[in-house]
Amino acid sequence: MSLMANSQDQEIGSSPFSEVLKDLHSQYKSLQEGTVAKYIPELAKVNPNLFSICIATTDGQIYEVGDYQQLFTIQSISKVFVYGQALEDHGRDYVLTRVGVEPTGEAFNAIILDEQSKRPYNPMVNAGAIATTSLIKGNGATERLNRLLEMYRRYIGRDVFVDISVFTSERSTGHRNRATAHLMLNFGMIDQNIEEALDLYFQQCSVMVNCRDLAVMAATLANKGVNPISKEKAVDSCYIKDILSVMYTCGMYNFAGEWAYKIGIPAKSGVCGGIIAVVPGQMGIGVFSPLLDARGNSLRGVKVCEELSQRLGLHLFECAGNW
Numbered sequence: 001m002s003l004m005a006n007s008q009d010q011e012i013g014s015s016p017f018s019e020v021l022k023d024l025h026s027q028y029k030s031l032q033e034g035t036v037a038k039y040i041p042e043l044a045k046v047n048p049n050l051f052s053i054c055i056a057t058t059d060g061q062i063y064e065v066g067d068y069q070q071l072f073t074i075q076s077i078s079k080v081f082v083y084g085q086a087l088e089d090h091g092r093d094y095v096l097t098r099v100g101v102e103p104t105g106e107a108f109n110a111i112i113l114d115e116q117s118k119r120p121y122n123p124m125v126n127a128g129a130i131a132t133t134s135l136i137k138g139n140g141a142t143e144r145l146n147r148l149l150e151m152y153r154r155y156i157g158r159d160v161f162v163d164i165s166v167f168t169s170e171r172s173t174g175h176r177n178r179a180t181a182h183l184m185l186n187f188g189m190i191d192q193n194i195e196e197a198l199d200l201y202f203q204q205c206s207v208m209v210n211c212r213d214l215a216v217m218a219a220t221l222a223n224k225g226v227n228p229i230s231k232e233k234a235v236d237s238c239y240i241k242d243i244l245s246v247m248y249t250c251g252m253y254n255f256a257g258e259w260a261y262k263i264g265i266p267a268k269s270g271v272c273g274g275i276i277a278v279v280p281g282q283m284g285i286g287v288f289s290p291l292l293d294a295r296g297n298s299l300r301g302v303k304v305c306e307e308l309s310q311r312l313g314l315h316l317f318e319c320a321g322n323w
């Protein structure tokens, strides 16, 4: 299987990519294991059968199958992009004083900080993500939210909005995240106004996207920060290595090591059931299926990525690859 679509491959519906996606979709459609996220009451209402896979290449081709237009909230996948924004707002050195780059080996919502530095371990778990969000610049809550919505627009290529029901559902039940924020406030890792930081964090998680959007966002990272469809620059290319490194080591929480070993590409999941995966210089992958495994990763999503990685030879250290 060639990695890049050649001129004949590019026609949607007849390319090897399309065939692989159709194959994987029909293979895993009937897999009914796992459960939808229930700790955020609004998320528990999702249809568990929804399932879509999308690939966006860095030369602007899109391949998709299943419910790819279905909207859902981006949840933890937001952490990747907000980390990029915080890096742009403050630079690498300052951001490193507030959030580390070490995997936790713990669940995404574990209430833990690094013993010595008191920093949250990394920006891909809730603690680190709340700290990252608290770094977003802006004059007041509205401006900060608008800056994040504008950031999403650059990556996706259209305007996005916050789902108010999911946002309020999460805000009224997010006691664990509130506890985490208080712990970080205690150690001076985030500033006084933690309610505002938490609101912005819950809002960034409640932005509605579809599977195609996920693939285009991932492809933008694969394309050095430039959206391959709109050609707009979404993030400074100098921060791509920071973003992809923490995705690679921490993006799948306490499954990150096994993911890196088996699948071998930077990725991030969210409790909505979305996964993004980035093949640098080649493509972004988006998968959406709300049935989650015990670690909060999309069950079908993990299987699809594992098989895509094998069939297309995507593992970064695959010897048959380009290095």
Ligand SMILES: NC(=O)CC[C@H](N)C(=O)O
Pocket (backbone or CB within 6 Å): 075, 076, 077, 108, 109, 126, 170, 177, 202, 205, 269, 270, 271, 272, 296
């Ligand atoms: N893993 C996730 O997607 C978690 C995000 C969710 N908004 C939370 O804070 O719990």
